[in-house]
Amino acid sequence: MVPEDTITEDGRKIGGVVMEMKNITLRFGGVVAIKDISFDIRQGEIRAIIGPNGAGKSSMLNVISGFYHPQEGEVWYQGKRRPPMKPFEVAQQGIARTFQNIALFEGMTVLDNVMTGRFRQMKAGLFAQAIWKGSAEAEEMKNREAVEKIIDFLEIQHIRKTPVGRLPYGLKKRVELARALAAEPSILLLDEPMAGMNVEEKEDMSRFILDVNDEFGTTIALIEHDMGVVMDLSDRVVVMDYGRKIGDGTPDEVRTNQDVIDAYLGVAHD
Amino acid sequence: MFYREAGDFKTSYTDDSQTFPIKFDRYRYYVVLIAAFAVIPFLINDYWVNAVLLPFLIYSIAAIGLNILVGYCGQVSLGTGGFMAVGAFAVYKLMTAFPEISIFIHVILAGGITAGVGVLFGLPSLRIKGFYLAVATLAAQFFLVWLFNRVPWFYNYSASGQISAPERSFLGVPITGAQTAPWAAYLFCLVFCVACALIARNLTRGMAGRKWMAIRDMDIAAEIIGVNPLKAKLSAFGVSSFFVGISGALFFAVYLGAVEVGEAFGINKSFLVLFMVIIGGLGSIFGSFAGAAFLVLLPVLLKNTLVGGLGWPTDLAAHLEFMIVGAMIIVFLIAEPHGLAQLWRIAKEKLRLWPFPH
Ligand SMILES: Nc1ncnc2c1ncn2[C@@H]1O[C@H](COP(=O)(O)OP(=O)(O)OP(=O)(O)O)[C@@H](O)[C@H]1O
Ligand SMILES: [Mg+2]
Numbered sequence: 001m002v003p004e005d006t007i008t009e010d011g012r013k014i015g016g017v018v019m020e021m022k023n024i025t026l027r028f029g030g031v032v033a034i035k036d037i038s039f040d041i042r043q044g045e046i047r048a049i050i051g052p053n054g055a056g057k058s059s060m061l062n063v064i065s066g067f068y069h070p071q072e073g074e075v076w077y078q079g080k081r082r083p084p085m086k087p088f089e090v091a092q093q094g095i096a097r098t099f100q101n102i103a104l105f106e107g108m109t110v111l112d113n114v115m116t117g118r119f120r121q122m123k124a125g126l127f128a129q130a131i132w133k134g135s136a137e138a139e140e141m142k143n144r145e146a147v148e149k150i151i152d153f154l155e156i157q158h159i160r161k162t163p164v165g166r167l168p169y170g171l172k173k174r175v176e177l178a179r180a181l182a183a184e185p186s187i188l189l190l191d192e193p194m195a196g197m198n199v200e201e202k203e204d205m206s207r208f209i210l211d212v213n214d215e216f217g218t219t220i221a222l223i224e225h226d227m228g229v230v231m232d233l234s235d236r237v238v239v240m241d242y243g244r245k246i247g248d249g250t251p252d253e254v255r256t257n258q259d260v261i262d263a264y265l266g267v268a269h270d
Numbered sequence: 271m272f273y274r275e276a277g278d279f280k281t282s283y284t285d286d287s288q289t290f291p292i293k294f295d296r297y298r299y300y301v302v303l304i305a306a307f308a309v310i311p312f313l314i315n316d317y318w319v320n321a322v323l324l325p326f327l328i329y330s331i332a333a334i335g336l337n338i339l340v341g342y343c344g345q346v347s348l349g350t351g352g353f354m355a356v357g358a359f360a361v362y363k364l365m366t367a368f369p370e371i372s373i374f375i376h377v378i379l380a381g382g383i384t385a386g387v388g389v390l391f392g393l394p395s396l397r398i399k400g401f402y403l404a405v406a407t408l409a410a411q412f413f414l415v416w417l418f419n420r421v422p423w424f425y426n427y428s429a430s431g432q433i434s435a436p437e438r439s440f441l442g443v444p445i446t447g448a449q450t451a452p453w454a455a456y457l458f459c460l461v462f463c464v465a466c467a468l469i470a471r472n473l474t475r476g477m478a479g480r481k482w483m484a485i486r487d488m489d490i491a492a493e494i495i496g497v498n499p500l501k502a503k504l505s506a507f508g509v510s511s512f513f514v515g516i517s518g519a520l521f522f523a524v525y526l527g528a529v530e531v532g533e534a535f536g537i538n539k540s541f542l543v544l545f546m547v548i549i550g551g552l553g554s555i556f557g558s559f560a561g562a563a564f565l566v567l568l569p570v571l572l573k574n575t576l577v578g579g580l581g582w583p584t585d586l587a588a589h590l591e592f593m594i595v596g597a598m599i600i601v602f603l604i605a606e607p608h609g610l611a612q613l614w615r616i617a618k619e620k621l622r623l624w625p626f627p628h
């Protein structure tokens with residue numbers, strides 16, 4: 001059943017289901033990373049995926065972005081069942097992501113890294129690019145403007161021309177978010193965007209995530225370990241443990257769920 | 271002192287993405303171009319053209335081509351000699367089959383044919399990387415040389431197995447053959463060299479270049495932003511081979527006039543161009559020129575000073591050349607993969623702040 005549009009307490013509109021995972025099972029040889037999990041993501045919401053280490057959270061994002069192909073189950077996107085796809089095809093459908101261990105282009109400047117996010121928007125062929133003057137240049141400038149807005153938005157103007165390899169960790173995370181945002185994605189997947197950050201950096205990052213969602217209406221699915229952050233940011237939470245889904249609901253519902261409490265307190269599994 | 275950005279504010283993104291963002295660099299570039307087109311042709315003689323200028327221009331084109339593949343896209347290739355041979359034989363077949371068509375067109379078409387062959391031999395790059403890809407391109411090198419040696423159709427069944435360029439002119443001026451004036455050969459190659467450099471520059475500052483660099487830096491991340499690795503790698507092989515093919519065509523038709531494939535386009539050539547790219551600087555168009563200039567000038571310089579000036583035996587000078595090049599390759603690979611271009615950049619950086627570095 002598709003839920004009706006709802007308005008959150010802070011006045012954001014959450015629409016129908018854009019992505020639905022149906023009975024996903026993913027195995028690596030004998031290891032079952034994901035076991036028969038279903039959940040959905042609704043338009044405009046911030047959906048968190050939490051769980052202890054090795055629960056299968058990253059694997060789930062990798063299924064969504066086409067890196068892993070589940071043995072069983074279906075992925076539905078914008079009302080259609082999605083055939084097995086390569087990661088670049090998923091990206092071309094408007095799903096952007098960041099990685100748990102930053103995946104930036106170290107040899108390129110911040111600006112070029114963020115510009116790479118605009119592949120979907122830039123269509124000039126090789127020949128036009130070789131000539132440059134004309135359509136290729138016009139397209140470059142138009143997209144450069146859009147990218148500069150994102151750079152301003154994430155407050156990384158000062159490092160625009162710096163090669164990414166020279167940046168500290170916290171800034172790299174921000175540049176990676178900028179690159180994902182540059183794609184103007186319909187769904188943004190964030191794998192532990194705040195891992196390894198100090199409190200201040202975490203607060204900045206939380207603010208950026210909320211602003212992105214609020215200003216651009218971007219649907220966001222994020223993995224995060226910091227429970228405080230998750231409870232503050234997300235509209236709904238999926239809880240995973242040992243590849244199974246053990247909870248799904250609003251932060252409050254999840255917090256009071258006995259299975260979730262057990263998993264986090266480390267009650268022995270049978 | 272006047273080498274400054276200060277006061278040279280960028281008011282648009284167009285200005286900011288110029289090839290030479292600093293005014294002084296831009297002027298120097300125009301000066302070099304004017305000198306190359308309008309001054310040098312009047313000064314040069316046969317020796318300068320054949321010993322220095324033609325090889326420099328032609329190797330620069332090859333180095334730009336290889337740099338796109340290795341420096342920008344991160345795909346190692348040891349097949350440059352073979353691809354130059356494709357360009358040479360393509361232009362030879364075209365010149366002999368369609369004598370009424372301009373040699374200018376033939377050279378471009380030879381580049382196009384080489385691009386096609388390059389894409390074909392680039393296919394393994396989709397499955398294999400690094401060392402294994404290098405070996406695969408090495409196989410291409412040997413296969414191509416063998417092919418041009420063994421199939422008489424390629425050398426028009428000539429008894430010697432050599433190919434030699436028939437006389438052709440462009441705009442009424444002989445470009446190939448015995449009648450060619452040094453300045454004509456020089457200008458003809460210069461036009462191609464400048465055009466190739468501009469095209470390479472345009473491609474590498476735009477989306478195509480970013481795609482290649484994305485594949486080079488991290489292919490998984492490249493996929494996640496929507497780069498089709500198949501298309502990106504093959505386009506790099508295609509564009510790279512296009513340039514290498516043009517350089518091979520010029521090398522044969524304009525520079526040497528007659529070649530024996532194994533001698534002119536053997537594995538040594540592949541290494542020579544690769545060394546130019548490494549010494550000049552991976553991922554830099556300017557570096558391609560610097561590397562070509564260095565490796566073309568070094569033997570000339572050693573020969574003139576050591577052999578001509580100090581009376582050393584020729585073979586000793588040649589050994590010294592090997593040692594210098596070898597040492598430089600090692601130093602650059604370990605200490606400065608961005609080569610001469612990076613040293614130049616650092617020097618400029620220092621100069622920009624001089625005399626107040628803080
Ligand atoms: N490519 C792979 N090959 C084999 N096993 C894998 C692979 N990727 C993940 N796994 C296994 O799947 C399980 C889930 O891993 P996953 O990375 O999804 O966990 P996670 O919830 O993201 O953990 P963390 O919080 O540590 O990031 C683990 O047991 C892991 O070893
Ligand atoms: Mg993980």
